[in-house]
Amino acid sequence: MTNLMRRDILGGTAALAAGAVLPNQAMAAEPNSYIKDKVRIYGRARGAPKGQMGFQWYTGKLWGKRTLDAAVQFFTVHGFSFNRIELNADGTLSQSMVEVGFWCEPGTFKPADEWVNPINGLACKPQHYKSPQKFVFDAQGNAMRPAGAPPVEMFRGTITDPVVQGDTMWIGEELIVKAAIPAPATPPADPLTVRVPVQTSTSLVMYTLNMKDVATPDSQWMPATMNYQTNGGWYPWMRMGQEMGGIMFQLTGKKLKRKDEMPLALQVLINERHPGWLDNPGV
DSSP states (O other): OOOHHHHHHOOBOBOOOOOOOOOHHHHHHSTTGGGGGHHHHHHHHHSOGGGOEEEEEEEEEEEEEETTSOOEEEEEEEEEEEEEEEEOTTSOEEEEEEEEEEEESTTSSOBOSSEEOTTTOOEEOOOOEEEEEEEEEOTTSBEEOOTTOOOOSEEEEEEOOOEEETTEEEEEEEEEEEEEOOOOSSOOSSGGGOOOSEEEEEEEEEEEEEHHHHTSOTTSOOOOEEEEEEEEOOOGGGOOTTOSEEEEEEEEEEEESSGGGSOHHHHHHHHHHSTTTTTOOOO
């Protein structure tokens, strides 16, 4: 979810702070009072209670855009992730997750294993993804760079202040990164896989919650839907070389109570490409 650019940038450990959920009536009476609980609320929005396994499904579009040109749809994206979120005694909450996803021919569940880039007309081999991730936020909702993560020029991540309108709450995560990409020690056989030396990523996820669910105890599973947008550099396998521009995700999804609630076509695809993973995800 929502984690696609996280995967490209980091590896880390996620943490969210604890606090008491204010009842819906108190939130309505004091519209800013729940901001102090935003980290914990975000943890509930993203995961399952008591360290149980959480499931998230998403789908949408990946766009490509040269600078000064109109955007072009590259793929339909289908993905699914497992995650565990644990509340710690120090008021943090640790998240471990693993996800798989597929670049598919637009409007289908057919993986685009061979693909012609519509911007430059070059044949490419898309690399579908499967990756573990850990991430951490401090008690104020600021993302912490994982130990051992590569150095970057700028790293800024935060959980957004909740927005409430009527019976709906929105809460999300913003991750902004700028990094220098060193030249490869050995020039690759295909020079078009070498990207521009400075890469940026803007990763924006937003969860939509019902206020009556926010007001329930932390031990209760909380429904949530998700929207995700991002802007980042070309993947090397797109063979865009030094072209200025990049990719944009436009995804929507939801938290599931059971993994078999994801579309059957995605279950079939995951079982074909990653046999046994749905039963043993390793998180």
